[in-house]
Amino acid sequence: MGIRVRSTLLDALEWVEYAFQPAGEAPPDDAAYGHQRHSATVVHDDSNVPPKRCESDGVIGLGVRPVAVYTADCLPVLIADRQHRRVAAVHAGLKGTLAGVLERAVERLCETGTTPAHLCVAIGPAIAPCCYELSEEMLTPIAQSLSGSLTHCWHREQPRNSLAVRPQANATQNGIWFNLPQLATEKLIQAGVPSASIENVGYCTYCMAEPGSSYRRNTHFNSGYQSRYSWIRRRGS
Numbered sequence: 001m002g003i004r005v006r007s008t009l010l011d012a013l014e015w016v017e018y019a020f021q022p023a024g025e026a027p028p029d030d031a032a033y034g035h036q037r038h039s040a041t042v043v044h045d046d047s048n049v050p051p052k053r054c055e056s057d058g059v060i061g062l063g064v065r066p067v068a069v070y071t072a073d074c075l076p077v078l079i080a081d082r083q084h085r086r087v088a089a090v091h092a093g094l095k096g097t098l099a100g101v102l103e104r105a106v107e108r109l110c111e112t113g114t115t116p117a118h119l120c121v122a123i124g125p126a127i128a129p130c131c132y133e134l135s136e137e138m139l140t141p142i143a144q145s146l147s148g149s150l151t152h153c154w155h156r157e158q159p160r161n162s163l164a165v166r167p168q169a170n171a172t173q174n175g176i177w178f179n180l181p182q183l184a185t186e187k188l189i190q191a192g193v194p195s196a197s198i199e200n201v202g203y204c205t206y207c208m209a210e211p212g213s214s215y216r217r218n219t220h221f222n223s224g225y226q227s228r229y230s231w232i233r234r235r236g237s
C-alpha cells in the first residue's frame with residue numbers, strides 16, 4: 001500500500017473529507033468524475049453521475065457526493081470553498097493548465113457566490129521538476145504564451161530531489177526541467193487565490209510515489225502505470 005499523502009490546509013477544515021489515493025486503488029463508489037480530455041471544461045457533479053457521462057477535467061461538488069479526478073503524473077488539484085462549503089476536483093496536466101482549467105474551476109466556484117479569497121487549494125502527487133523534462137521545441141511556444149512571474153516555472157539544471165526513493169528521470173532531450181506545480185500555483189494566484197491558501201504536497205510520482213504511479217516512468221522503462229484517484233467531499237449524509 002502506498003503512503004497516505006495529506007494536505008495540511010485541507011486537514012484543518014473539519015467539514016472536508018478527501019484523499020490522494022495510491023495508484024491503482026478504486027475511487028469511492030458514489031464519486032462523480034468526468035471523461036478527462038486535458039481541457040478547461042469544468043462541470044457540476046450531477047453532470048458526471050454515473051462517472052464519465054460527459055467530458056470534463058474539473059468537477060464541482062455542490063452537495064456531499066465526492067468529486068474525483070484520475071491522474072498518473074498530471075496534477076490532481078482539490079479545492080475547498082470555506083464560505084459555502086463546496087468543493088472541486090481538477091485534473092491539471094500541462095495542456096489543461098495552459099488551457100486555463102484551474103482559472104475555470106475558480107470561476108465556476110465563484111458562480112455559486114464565493115470569492116477566490118475563500119478558497120483553499122491542495123496540489124497532490126504529480127511529476128515534479130526533478131523528473132519532468134521538456135524539449136526546447138515544446139518549451140518555446142509555452143514560454144511565448146507565459147509572461148512575468150510565470151517564466152520561472154522551469155530550470156536549466158535538473159533539480160536534485162533528496163526525498164527520492166528511486167532514481168530520478170535521466171535527461172533524454174537536453175531540454176529543461178519543468179515545474180508544473182509551480183505553474184499551477186502561479187495561475188491560481190493570478191485567479192485571485194491567496195498564495196497562503198495554496199499547498200503543494202511536493203510528492204513526485206516518478207521518483208517518490210509507489211511503483212506504477214508515473215506515466216512518464218512507464219514510457220522510459222515500460223514499467224506499467226495505473227490511475228491515481230484523488231477525491232474531496234463535504235462531510236455529511
Ligand SMILES: [Zn+2]
Nearest residue numbers: 130131204207
Ligand atoms: Zn522526481
